[in-house]
Amino acid sequence: MAERPTTNWRRGVAAEAAELAAGTLDPDCACMVDLYPDELLSATDAVLDAFEAELPPLAGGDDEQVFAVVKRVVLALNAVNEAHDECAFETDEREQLCLYIDEAFTEQGVDVTALTARHGLGRHELTDQWRDW
Template identity: 75%
Template sequence: MAERPTTSWRRGVAQEADALAAGTLDPDCVCMAELFPEEMLVATDAVLDAFEAALPPLAEAEDARIFVVVERVVLALNAVNEVHGGGAFETGEREELCTYIDESLTEHRVDVMALTARHGLGRYELTDRWRKW
């Protein structure tokens, strides 16, 4: 199963906190909790919960239905990003989210490469139409 980006982000926050508590990290080098505040992680998880709930019927769905689900998750992530000043998802996080969307669809038997090709898109352009992050 595709790992949610929020899982690895939380792991990074926890590892940094542990290193700080152990005295192996200079307090001036702490950044993870600032990059990934709990409020942003909770909001992102809520978006991903809704996305995951919409995945099971997509294996047999028409392209238009799949695109509706992708659009919905991307627009909701746009909203999370906007609430956090447009900086919730930087380059690395964007790539992780796009990979997660792709892998999750693939795990639910959506052929993302064929889907995007049928619509004149490259595989990694699936979210581009709606994505502002």
């Protein structure tokens, strides 16, 4: 399965904590815990859990089924972002989440390029219709 962005974010939090513990990072320069608090990571993981649970039957699904799953995951991520004052997912996080969604579909046999092209979209526009983050 594609690596979740939250796995990467947790790795960054742990690495920064190790640097702080070792005394190799000035505490005034630490920011990972503020960028990725446990509440944000847990809420994002809950959304991605639900998304992943919907993936297996999609390989043979039609476009409407796939777009319905995209809509649900994006709207749920919008809610997470709203709960964090509209600043949970900045540019880097947005790119990681969109790539993860694309890769997860691709791993399940969904041809994202063909899917989006059939609807007059570029591959990287899969989430744009619903995405607020």
